[in-house]
Amino acid sequence: MYKELNPPRRILMGPGPSDVHPAVLQSMATPLLGHLDPAFLEIMNETMDLLRQVYQTKNKVTLAMSGTGSAGMETLFVNLVEPGDKVMIGVNGLFGQRMVDVASRCGAEVIQVKAAWGDIIEPEKIEDALKTNENVKLVAVVHSETSTGVRQPLQELSEIVHRYNALFVCDMVTSIGGIPTKIDEYQIDAAYSGTQKCLSAPPGLAPVTLSSRAVEALSNRKDKVQSWYLDLSMIQSYWSEERFYHHTAPISMIYSLREALRLIVNEGLENVFKRHALYGGALHSGLEAMGLELLVKEEHRLHQLTSVRIPNSIQDADVRKRLLQKYGLEIGGGLGDLKGKIWRIGLMGYNARQENVTYALAAIEDVLREQGYHFILGAALEAANRFIRENE
Amino acid sequence: MYKELNPPRRILMGPGPSDVHPAVLQSMATPLLGHLDPAFLEIMNETMDLLRQVYQTKNKVTLAMSGTGSAGMETLFVNLVEPGDKVMIGVNGLFGQRMVDVASRCGAEVIQVKAAWGDIIEPEKIEDALKTNENVKLVAVVHSETSTGVRQPLQELSEIVHRYNALFVCDMVTSIGGIPTKIDEYQIDAAYSGTQKCLSAPPGLAPVTLSSRAVEALSNRKDKVQSWYLDLSMIQSYWSEERFYHHTAPISMIYSLREALRLIVNEGLENVFKRHALYGGALHSGLEAMGLELLVKEEHRLHQLTSVRIPNSIQDADVRKRLLQKYGLEIGGGLGDLKGKIWRIGLMGYNARQENVTYALAAIEDVLREQGYHFILGAALEAANRFIRENE
Numbered sequence: 001m002y003k004e005l006n007p008p009r010r011i012l013m014g015p016g017p018s019d020v021h022p023a024v025l026q027s028m029a030t031p032l033l034g035h036l037d038p039a040f041l042e043i044m045n046e047t048m049d050l051l052r053q054v055y056q057t058k059n060k061v062t063l064a065m066s067g068t069g070s071a072g073m074e075t076l077f078v079n080l081v082e083p084g085d086k087v088m089i090g091v092n093g094l095f096g097q098r099m100v101d102v103a104s105r106c107g108a109e110v111i112q113v114k115a116a117w118g119d120i121i122e123p124e125k126i127e128d129a130l131k132t133n134e135n136v137k138l139v140a141v142v143h144s145e146t147s148t149g150v151r152q153p154l155q156e157l158s159e160i161v162h163r164y165n166a167l168f169v170c171d172m173v174t175s176i177g178g179i180p181t182k183i184d185e186y187q188i189d190a191a192y193s194g195t196q197k198c199l200s201a202p203p204g205l206a207p208v209t210l211s212s213r214a215v216e217a218l219s220n221r222k223d224k225v226q227s228w229y230l231d232l233s234m235i236q237s238y239w240s241e242e243r244f245y246h247h248t249a250p251i252s253m254i255y256s257l258r259e260a261l262r263l264i265v266n267e268g269l270e271n272v273f274k275r276h277a278l279y280g281g282a283l284h285s286g287l288e289a290m291g292l293e294l295l296v297k298e299e300h301r302l303h304q305l306t307s308v309r310i311p312n313s314i315q316d317a318d319v320r321k322r323l324l325q326k327y328g329l330e331i332g333g334g335l336g337d338l339k340g341k342i343w344r345i346g347l348m349g350y351n352a353r354q355e356n357v358t359y360a361l362a363a364i365e366d367v368l369r370e371q372g373y374h375f376i377l378g379a380a381l382e383a384a385n386r387f388i389r390e391n392e
Numbered sequence: 393m394y395k396e397l398n399p400p401r402r403i404l405m406g407p408g409p410s411d412v413h414p415a416v417l418q419s420m421a422t423p424l425l426g427h428l429d430p431a432f433l434e435i436m437n438e439t440m441d442l443l444r445q446v447y448q449t450k451n452k453v454t455l456a457m458s459g460t461g462s463a464g465m466e467t468l469f470v471n472l473v474e475p476g477d478k479v480m481i482g483v484n485g486l487f488g489q490r491m492v493d494v495a496s497r498c499g500a501e502v503i504q505v506k507a508a509w510g511d512i513i514e515p516e517k518i519e520d521a522l523k524t525n526e527n528v529k530l531v532a533v534v535h536s537e538t539s540t541g542v543r544q545p546l547q548e549l550s551e552i553v554h555r556y557n558a559l560f561v562c563d564m565v566t567s568i569g570g571i572p573t574k575i576d577e578y579q580i581d582a583a584y585s586g587t588q589k590c591l592s593a594p595p596g597l598a599p600v601t602l603s604s605r606a607v608e609a610l611s612n613r614k615d616k617v618q619s620w621y622l623d624l625s626m627i628q629s630y631w632s633e634e635r636f637y638h639h640t641a642p643i644s645m646i647y648s649l650r651e652a653l654r655l656i657v658n659e660g661l662e663n664v665f666k667r668h669a670l671y672g673g674a675l676h677s678g679l680e681a682m683g684l685e686l687l688v689k690e691e692h693r694l695h696q697l698t699s700v701r702i703p704n705s706i707q708d709a710d711v712r713k714r715l716l717q718k719y720g721l722e723i724g725g726g727l728g729d730l731k732g733k734i735w736r737i738g739l740m741g742y743n744a745r746q747e748n749v750t751y752a753l754a755a756i757e758d759v760l761r762e763q764g765y766h767f768i769l770g771a772a773l774e775a776a777n778r779f780i781r782e783n784e
Contacts (some may be wrong), residue, residue, distance in 0.1 A: 001651075001657075001658055002438055002442065002654045002657070002658070004415075004419075004654075005419050005422055005647055005650060005653070006652055007422065007423075007425050007431050007432070007435065008425070008431050010423070010425055010426065010429065011502055012424060012426055015425055016640060017424050017427065017640060017643060019423065019424065020423065020424055020644075023396075023628070025420075025421045025422075025423065026412060026421055027396075027397050027423040028417075028420035028421050028644055029417045029418055029420050030397055030417075031399075031401060031402070031411065031412065031417065032402070032404060032409050032411065032594060033399050033402055033404075034398075034402065034404055034406055034409060035409065035595070035724045037402065037716070037722065039399050039400050040399070043397070043399065043581055050394065060501070060680060066460055066463070066596070067458055067459045067463065067621060068458055068460055068639045068640050068641075068642060069619045069639070069640065070620070070621050070638075070639040070640075071458070071459065071639075073620075073621075074619065074620055074621045077706075078619075098620070101620055102620045102621075104616075104617075105616055105617070105618050105619065105620055119551055164460075194640070196640055197635060198726065202424060202642065202643055202644035203427070203640040203641065203642050203643060203644075204458070204596055204642035204644065204645055224496075224497055225497070226467055226497050226498075226618055226619075227466065227497065227618075227619060228462070228465075228490070228493055228494045228497055229459060229462050229463045229465075229466045229494075229622075230621075245727075246462075247461070247462040247463075248460050248461065248462075248586070248588055248595040249407060249595065250460060250594065250595050250596030250645070251409060251459075251588075251594055251595060252412075252594035252595075252596065252645075252648075253596055253642070253645070254592075255397055256644075258394075258397060259396070262394045262396075265393075265394070266393055266394070279541060280634045304679075324429070330426045330429065335637075383646075
């Protein structure tokens with residue numbers, strides 16, 4: 001006979017999932033309402049309202065798809081793209097590559113604009129590509145590239161894309177609730193996200209938002225969306241006043257999303273961004289004081305996810321295994337070409353706190369010492385604390 | 393400022409979601425593991441093992457898709473069907489209709505075999521259709537038609553379908569954990585299900601199982617699966633020894649599924665089926681003693697979901713609203729042509745108990761009396777209790 005669930009306790013400081021806020025965990029244990037219960041429909045309204053605040057948008061179509069962040073990616077492509085449409089994608093990491101795969105499966109003619117993993121997509125490169133490719137329907141980039149820790153600047157890019165009459169689509173899986181998304185201010189036409197990063201909720205939902213331009217593109221489709229499950233026209237009917245039954249909403253997951261968003265809005269969005277910047281910066285300072293090199297240039301670094309080069313003498317897997325065993329601490333390895341070359345350390349949502357900075361730096365310091373990596377003892381914590389003193 | 397979540401308490405006896413078992417609710421509040429943590433991979437293995445037991449199969453590919461039951465439906469069609477394939481679908485309710493829509497979006501040439509809502513699909517009708525349509529790749533039916541309460545017999549149908557060299561696919565959303573599914577015994581090639589019915593877990597996962605024949609059909613595909621998110625070849629790599637990262641698994645939902653399956657396996661699958669039959673039968677007896685007519689003939693009735701005709705003089709919405717307000721009791725209305733004509737009453741999983749039978753009959757009796765419907769007071773409960781005495 002199997003026993004009750006009793007997993008070991010972890011501190012999740014990888015690229016996600018991050019630790020779920022205790023109040024959010026508790027909300028998951030709330031008994032269910034039916035998915036058409038008036039009280040549940042009210043909770044959906046509140047969730048949409050909160051989601052708009054956190055996405056920094058007034059977009060009507062702002063809701064949570066019933067799948068993980070990747071389902072959010074697929075949602076935007078299956079709905080906005082029809083076979084033969086030209087789609088331009090910025091590829092500077094794994095999630096750009098994934099968009100290429102997803103868009104291709106929708107029958108799109110994909111134009112890739114590439115940059116090295118760890119660099120941003122330069123807006124001029126998108127503009128050059130738009131000059132030589134006519135009638136591009138949409139341009140997509142990853143705002144927070146979780147595979148590298150790069151933060152893509154969006155404002156100038158959005159202006160360029162709209163000058164060429166294309167829709168501007170952003171992967172914001174690791175952005176939402178961590179750094180400003182400014183959907184309306186930057187005129188981003190569509191974005192998708194996940195719940196398991198800076199929202200500090202469990203994985204399982206994909207918040208999406210679509211501008212009126214994007215909604216218009218939907219309504220101009222010639223053919224049915226190839227996915228029934230992700231067909232936004234029907235899903236929007238369920239989330240709006242019509243309340244038309246589509247599929248059974250994942251009730252408990254929506255409870256958790258509402259609670260996670262509520263905590264962020266109550267803390268104040270600007271405070272939340274500042275907290276991520278403060279402790280992310282402290283982690284950067286601490287790691288550099290340890291003599292480690294960060295992958296991404298300072299001006300393009302994410303605060304919520306830091307990629308650090310693994311010193312030559314060090315075995316990636318050994319360190320991560322030891323951190324997990326000795327400290328219950330999860331950090332992420334590299335993906336693709338960066339496998340074995342970087343670690344990815346998250347300070348997302350609830351985890352963007354002093355305790356986590358100190359704990360992670362101390363644990364990494366200790367494990368690296370075990371592995372024979374030498375550095376000035378105590379310098380890391382001192383540097384991190386100095387950053388906090390000077391910036392808070 | 394939004395307040396903490398505090399939904400009204402309901403008793404969910406509609407077509408699903410059903411009430412979640414308290415131990416399953418509690419499991420959702422467990423702190424997360426990372427989706428590639430060795431301890432989580434062990435939990436996935438246990439979940440697959442438990443799922444095989446509850447599905448009554450040894451199929452290697454038996455896992456939970458990261459979406460609700462409808463995502464399970466879409467998973468099987470996008471993976472098993474290629475554009476131009478002939479697909480035959482039994483349509484005797486909403487979920488048969490939905491399969492037609494989903495299969496069409498995969499480019500299938502769909503052949504519908506129809507029956508009245510409330511009837512089964514007669515196996516001869518499938519055989520006749522297979523005689524006149526060559527090279528049908530798969531035949532799909534709904535085992536437990538949640539829109540009508542009909543239980544589709546599978547054994548004879550499976551023999552017919554295999555005689556014509558087609559794959560046999562079943563919608564088992566409302567079956568699993570409620571009535572025998574006998575995947576291996578009946579040689580069902582693929583099935584999908586949901587978690588929010590007889591498993592008494594929250595909605596959000598879609599357990600699927602595929603026979604080796606179905607897996608072979610997958611590997612013989614000419615083109616990529618049109619959905620990246622639901623591409624079983626990649627998802628299977630994550631759930632198998634390779635542990636290849638695809639998308640971030642919905643950790644908390646998998647916790648809840650493992651706990652729900654564990655409770656069923658520990659109670660004993662046969663005991664669970666008997667419990668559903670006993671209390672389902674009691675509900676049927678009680679409703680009939682109230683003078684109400686059941687939609688489905690006795691031999692094709694589901695125990696876990698009962699559809700009852702609404703008496704002519706009674707307003708559907710008024711009764712359901714009153715049950716919700718006065719008793720916190722949710723029952724379902726009819727869908728499609730049966731809208732306003734039937735109620736659907738679930739006794740699924742944790743809710744298949746004496747308390748729920750008595751409570752539902754008493755509440756319905758009371759509310760119908762308010763609405764001016766007259767019957768012999770007390771007869772319903774007496775009939776239900778007699779059924780239980782004679783059958784337990």
